[in-house]
Amino acid sequence: MAHVLEEEAEAREHAAHGYPLRSSRGAALSYIDADEAARWDAEDPYARPCREVLRAWCGEAAERHDELTALRAEVARVDELLSRALRELRQAGATKQAKELEREFGVPLPEARDSRRY
Numbered sequence: 001m002a003h004v005l006e007e008e009a010e011a012r013e014h015a016a017h018g019y020p021l022r023s024s025r026g027a028a029l030s031y032i033d034a035d036e037a038a039r040w041d042a043e044d045p046y047a048r049p050c051r052e053v054l055r056a057w058c059g060e061a062a063e064r065h066d067e068l069t070a071l072r073a074e075v076a077r078v079d080e081l082l083s084r085a086l087r088e089l090r091q092a093g094a095t096k097q098a099k100e101l102e103r104e105f106g107v108p109l110p111e112a113r114d115s116r117r118y
Contacts (some may be wrong), residue, residue: 001065004054011041011048 006040013019015038020028032040041047082105089098 001058001062002056004051004058004062007051011037014038015041048091 013034015034018032018034018037021030021032023029058065082101086098086102089095089101
């Protein structure tokens with residue numbers, strides 16, 4: 001699934017900005033503009049259909065990947081909100097309430113922040 005996502009991202013990037021066509025030695029031969037790149041991807045008899053087949057094969061895994069990505073983003077958002085709330089509680093002198101809230105969260109905040117990397 002990661003490979004499919006990378007290829008789709010590259011196709012979107014090329015369709016938005018174009019890309020240099022390079023030789024096997026890396027020398028720029030010409031430039032493919034964005035419209036041409038988008039047309040090539042749309043008309044390629046293998047690239048897009050292959051990505052679609054891989055997505056179908058992955059099926060539930062693709063859905064779970066999307067859901068996991070969304071859940072990780074939500075955990076990061078909640079962590080930021082909780083961190084801000086704890087800072088403001090402490091600044092307002094409500095250290096007891098801040099400690100209770102942090103204890104109820106159940107995971108020390110540095111560990112929650114570190115888990116966003118995975």
